[in-house]
Amino acid sequence: MENQQQKRVFLDFLDQQGYMEEIHGMIGRQDKRLMLNLNHLRTFDNELTTNFMRHPGEYLPAFEDALREVIVQQDPTLGKTVAMHEFRIGVEGNFGSHHVSPRELSAYLLNGLVCVEGIVTKCSLVRPKIIKSTQYCQVTNRYTTKDYRDNTSLNGPATGSTMPNKDQNGNPLQVEYGMSEYMDHQMISLQEMPERAPPGQLPRSIEVLLEGDLVDQCKPGDRVALSGIHRALPSKGSTTGMFATVVLGNNLRHFSKELTQGAFHEQDIANIKRLGKRPDAIDLMATSLAPSIFGHQFEKTALLLMLLGGCEKNLANGTHLRGDINILLCGDPSTAKSQLLRFVLRIAPLAISTTGRGSSGVGLTAAVTTDEETGDRRLEAGAMVLADRGVCIIDEFDKMTDADRVAIHEVMEQ
Structure with a gap:
């Protein structure tokens, strides 16, 4: 499926499933991420959802381009004040067999869309990563731009991080750092929950890359469910064929903030209230411990x-x-x-x-x-x-x- 066809299909999905109002509300709240529910996408087109979860790197850039087109249509002035690369799509909903713990991330799920549950154990500093640089030539009095992509980018092959210092005619270029575009970048470690690790084995960990509005959303000790793309990165100077894997973060949800209302049924609540009225309630519960x-x-x-x-x-x-x-x-x-x-x-x-x-x-x-x-x-x-x-x-x-x-x-x- 070509990029243009994917965009058309996604625009139809946004229109049919009532996401246009959600986008309008997102612009009003000044949010930068539209939450896409997999259950809605499954209702719209089951085959599209299956392909999207297996090859998100092919579909997500087209979906995000379609979202930016809709945003510009709804608010034409927004494209002049906000960098359009900041608008992203976050994925939520039922992941099925792709809902795993760090221990279950295997080669089968590489380049696929996954949802990983665990405890945040490490957080790096938030650093800016350059997206587009602007260079000024004093000889010709013109500005030139260059886009940058690394191994984690979904929009094409890596370009390298070397900034040009001369144009095509050999004239010297001066980098305008204030006019360049950047994106926040943070690495966290997500560890398997201790109670879910097999007895006698150490909990496994996975590195997660967070960008844009997802940085600083969690701290060490938080229990989170994190959706993203499971990618393999080539290791520097290694000839063994072994790869370091990373999850490119797409959406973050905290567990501790969710109310566990569904853990009790009506019969349980009635029994708890009946037990609370007994005069020997504490003695009975202490004996049961x-x-x-x-x-x-x-x-x-x-x-x-x-x-x-x-x-x-x-x-x-x-x-x-x-x-x-x-x-x-x-x-x-x-x-x-x-x-x-x-x-x-x-x-x-x-x-x-x-x-x-x-x-x-x-x-x-x-x-x-x-x-x-x-x-x-x-x-x-x-x-x-x-x-x-x-x-x-x-x-x-x-x-x-x-x-x-x-x-x-x-x-x-x-």
């Missing part, structure tokens, strides 16, 4: 209250009162301390386990690391950042050094 361990009623009640949490308060004068409970379990060896923590690890929706002997203060909070390839500084999340709004379990707490223990005091006060 780790039922294979006899006794320890006080300890179980404390762990239950920690799991349920208190009431977090933000007062009008800016004072923050935390609602979380910090618990220190002390006791003789073999009194089921670690077993109780293991039950908490299994019950809590978000729980990260670590040991005091193998953890440093930096490893628990956050570390600034240097990227091997680019030399950029990155912020890497530790166990306590990954367990934000959840439970962080530190076993063998007494084996931790005093200097490392001080690092978590600030975290415990939040």
Whole structure:
């Protein structure tokens, strides 16, 4: 399917599925990304959706060109004030077999459209990347432009980053940096969620490239679902035929901000309310926590209250009162301390386990690391950042050094 034909088909889709009003609202809100729902595209043309998910690099540039044409038609003045390359298409909806974790990204999905779920562990600095440079020639008094593309570009082969210093006649050129066009660029690492990793195996990671309005949308510790194109990049000076893979980010959705309303049915809510009216509700729930361990009623009640949490308060004068409970379990060896923590690890929706002997203060909070390839500084999340709004379990707490223990005091006060 040629580029022009793809544009015509997409324009028909926008018209038939009622996206024209959405584009009008997007211009009014000054958004730069139109959300395309795969379910709507599937209703319009199932075969087109299948081809789009298998070869998004061929279809997405044509779709984005069609979107820019519609935007210029609806608001002709916008093309003069805003760079048109900033308008993009984000993909959402049901990805089917292309909805994977970083472990399941295989060669079969290369150059395909994927949706990856995971935890953000590293974020690089946001840097500008040149899209179009403008050069001025003093001899001829004329301006010339040059477009730039790298290996991650979908609009054609890479051009290289060398700026021209002479025109065709050999006259010297001066680069006008203020008149050139740039785009924000950021690399993040997306790690498999610890609770979904197979037992005894380390969680896998994938590098994700974010551009334009997607940069700085997440921080280390955030749980996100990220859609994009799975691409292989040629490694520098390698003759083994091995490739580094990256996901070219297209849309980002946070998990923590979604309400988990669908987790309870009406019958569940009725049972919970009935249990809440019983006078022995706390004793019953504490006994149900780790039922294979006899006794320890006080300890179980404390762990239950920690799991349920208190009431977090933000007062009008800016004072923050935390609602979380910090618990220190002390006791003789073999009194089921670690077993109780293991039950908490299994019950809590978000729980990260670590040991005091193998953890440093930096490893628990956050570390600034240097990227091997680019030399950029990155912020890497530790166990306590990954367990934000959840439970962080530190076993063998007494084996931790005093200097490392001080690092978590600030975290415990939040």
